[in-house]
Amino acid sequence: MSKTLELRWVTPAKQDRSKDTHARVLTAARALLARGTSWPEITIAAIVRASRSSVGAFYARFRDKDTLLQLLQIELYREGLVTAMETFELVKSARPSLQVMIEAFVRVAVHSYRDQEHLRRALLLKIGTDADFRARAVELTQQTIQPLAVLVGRHFAKARPRDVLAAVELGHVLVYGVLDQRLLFGETPVTRVRLDDDELVEELSCAVRSYVKARLASPRSSAK
Amino acid sequence: MSKTLELRWVTPAKQDRSKDTHARVLTAARALLARGTSWPEITIAAIVRASRSSVGAFYARFRDKDTLLQLLQIELYREGLVTAMETFELVKSARPSLQVMIEAFVRVAVHSYRDQEHLRRALLLKIGTDADFRARAVELTQQTIQPLAVLVGRHFAKARPRDVLAAVELGHVLVYGVLDQRLLFGETPVTRVRLDDDELVEELSCAVRSYVKARLASPRSSAK
DNA sequence: TGTACATCAGTGAACGCGCGTTCACTGATGTAC
DNA sequence: TGTACATCAGTGAACGCGCGTTCACTGATGTAC
Numbered sequence: 001m002s003k004t005l006e007l008r009w010v011t012p013a014k015q016d017r018s019k020d021t022h023a024r025v026l027t028a029a030r031a032l033l034a035r036g037t038s039w040p041e042i043t044i045a046a047i048v049r050a051s052r053s054s055v056g057a058f059y060a061r062f063r064d065k066d067t068l069l070q071l072l073q074i075e076l077y078r079e080g081l082v083t084a085m086e087t088f089e090l091v092k093s094a095r096p097s098l099q100v101m102i103e104a105f106v107r108v109a110v111h112s113y114r115d116q117e118h119l120r121r122a123l124l125l126k127i128g129t130d131a132d133f134r135a136r137a138v139e140l141t142q143q144t145i146q147p148l149a150v151l152v153g154r155h156f157a158k159a160r161p162r163d164v165l166a167a168v169e170l171g172h173v174l175v176y177g178v179l180d181q182r183l184l185f186g187e188t189p190v191t192r193v194r195l196d197d198d199e200l201v202e203e204l205s206c207a208v209r210s211y212v213k214a215r216l217a218s219p220r221s222s223a224k
Numbered sequence: 225m226s227k228t229l230e231l232r233w234v235t236p237a238k239q240d241r242s243k244d245t246h247a248r249v250l251t252a253a254r255a256l257l258a259r260g261t262s263w264p265e266i267t268i269a270a271i272v273r274a275s276r277s278s279v280g281a282f283y284a285r286f287r288d289k290d291t292l293l294q295l296l297q298i299e300l301y302r303e304g305l306v307t308a309m310e311t312f313e314l315v316k317s318a319r320p321s322l323q324v325m326i327e328a329f330v331r332v333a334v335h336s337y338r339d340q341e342h343l344r345r346a347l348l349l350k351i352g353t354d355a356d357f358r359a360r361a362v363e364l365t366q367q368t369i370q371p372l373a374v375l376v377g378r379h380f381a382k383a384r385p386r387d388v389l390a391a392v393e394l395g396h397v398l399v400y401g402v403l404d405q406r407l408l409f410g411e412t413p414v415t416r417v418r419l420d421d422d423e424l425v426e427e428l429s430c431a432v433r434s435y436v437k438a439r440l441a442s443p444r445s446s447a448k
Numbered sequence: 449t450g451t452a453c454a455t456c457a458g459t460g461a462a463c464g465c466g467c468g469t470t471c472a473c474t475g476a477t478g479t480a481c
Numbered sequence: 482t483g484t485a486c487a488t489c490a491g492t493g494a495a496c497g498c499g500c501g502t503t504c505a506c507t508g509a510t511g512t513a514c
Contacts, residue, residue, distance in 0.1 A: 011458095013456095014247075014456065014457090015456060015509090015510065015511085017456095017458090017509085017510090018457055018458090019456070021457080021458080036461085038353070043459075043499090043500060043501080044500075044501060044502085045500080047250065047296075047311065049286075050340050053458080053459095054406055054458055054459050054460065055458095055459080055460065055461095055502080055503095056457090056459055056460070056503085056504085057456060057458050057459075059459070059501095059502065059503080060456090060457065060458075061245050061457095064502080065500095065501065065502095079510095086504075121352065124408070125352045125353070126347060127260070127408055127409070128345065128348065128349045128352075128408045129349070131412070134409060134410075135412065137414075138409065138412055138413075138414050139246065141414055141415075142414075142416070146413075162417070163501090165269060165416060166415075166417040167413040169414075169416065169417055170415075170427050170431065171404075173247075173402050173405055173414065174398055174401070174402060174431060176402065176405065177398070177400075177401025177402040177405040178394075178401040179401075179402075179406060180400060180401065180404065180405060180408070181397055181400065181401040182450070183350070183356070184352045184404070185351070185358060185361075186358075187358065188355070188358050188362055188383065189362075190361075190365055190366075190393075190397065191365075191369075191390075191393040191396075191397065192366070192369075192389060192395075193389055193390040195395055203390075203394050203439075205267035206269065206438055206439065207398060207431065207434075207435040207438075209438075210431075210435050210437070210438040211430060211431040211434050211435065212432075213434070214430055214434040215427075215430065218241055222429050236458085238488085238489060238490090239476090239477065239478085239488095239489060239490070241476085241477085241489095241491090242489075242490055242491090245490080245491080264496095267467060267468080268467075268468060268488065269465090269467080269468095277491080278491055279468090279469080279470095279492080279494095280470085280490090280491060280492055280493095281490070281492075282492070283468095283469065283470080284489090284490065284491075285490095288468075289467095289468065289469095289470080317507065396474085422488050422491045432510095434502095436486070
């Protein structure tokens with residue numbers, strides 16, 4: 001695992017009870033976010049209140065408020081990476097059709113965005129502001145795309161690796177672009193036609209599949 | 225033009241010189257944004273310095289800092305709407321192929337994002353935080369999608385209007401999702417394969433076209 | 449098992465900083481007669 | 482054309498507010514002998 005996905009709390013806990021405090025704070029922060037409160041709205045005071053801790057205890061464990069959110073980001077991405085890897089293993093052995101494969105990955109993404117909606121929104125906004133958060137997001141993306149490109153490549157033996165990579169990358173950003181868009185707009189419906197999660201999976205899969213096929217299946221390779 | 229796209233400065237100017245101040249402030253704000261400074265980094269002090277004005281003069285014209293950004297948003301969307309309408313007229317008379325039509329709209333979007341990169345980033349982040357900004361963005365989207373659906377519908381006479389609308393909406397969000405994604409990540413390259421604007425237009429058009437065709441061309445209509 | 453001492457952990461009142469906003473004042477423009 | 486008065490516009494020092502962060506202190510745990 002690379003640098004940016006490593007935990008780095010300020011003061012390593014040396015007693016159990018401080019480890020406890022650390023954990024309680026993380027849990028409380030997640031809970032407050034899950035309740036729909038935005039990150040800037042969540043004050044240190046609120047966090048320590050919810051975690052039955054104190055301001056001083058907080059700062060003994062975390063350098064600052066930002067560090068806490070970074071830890072949540074790392075946690076989320078760790079879990080995401082695990083799920084992704086599981087899906088890779090599954091696909092590697094089962095060798096499903098392109099359609100089924102793409103749908104599997106899109107479904108994982110959609111569900112993760114649903115489960116971690118509020119944390120993801122907080123992170124998305126941070127990413128727009130803070131290079132550290134951004135770097136971590138980029139790294140996760142790249143670690144996911146690599147093996148994805150391999151799997152997709154098996155369905156298009158004649159396509160050049162570079163074209164496969166390019167297609168998978170754009171397919172990836174298509175999916176996450178839409179998901180982030182929905183996150184940003186939250187409850188406000190941008191579109192007239194509402195889609196539930198299953199329908200969204202269906203549409204996104206269709207879009208990605210159509211695009212990837214158009215780019216890689218036809219004999220004329222994209223670049224001249 | 226609807227409510228949310230109306231200008232509303234606090235105090236209507238009654239003399240020419242105050243209109244001047246108003247304009248100078250708007251220009252200065254745009255200039256500061258264009259220089260790459262983020263909205264929170266741009267202080268009122270910096271704005272009035274750049275516009276050779278003063279703090280008090282600022283507050284005589286604008287209710288607060290937010291109002292100023294709202295005015296910039298309205299300005300941007302007005303221009304965007306004009307461009308979109310021009311493109312509609314063009315397409316309505318020239319009746320190009322679906323491919324050419326989609327490419328035309330995607331190109332307009334990509335260019336606009338390039339030209340107004342920094343303002344758009346500032347707005348994107350505000351949209352994630354502030355419901356007013358969000359509402360305005362949604363309205364622009366819906367006003368653009370309506371006529372787009374009509375044009376696309378002409379290419380798929382047999383498709384149901386509702387399916388056409390759904391397809392156009394998802395096509396739209398595909399494009400803007402990717403563009404917003406790129407905006408958010410800014411200079412940090414998410415993908416290994418770099419795309420310049422023309423290539424991006426090419427890829428996005430391909431994606432949208434493939435998707436729309438897949439959804440509307442085949443006899444089996446999407447919904448059961 | 450007891451005592452002394454060192455380190456770790458927790459407490460919350462007080463601080464401070466940055467920036468948006470206000471406000472008392474001066475200057476400019478317009479209008480009435 | 483001139484004078485008096487009202488309104489508009491501009492000035493910038495001072496204010497204030499919210500929240501993250503610090504810090505002096507108390508309490509808990511571990512260790513040495």
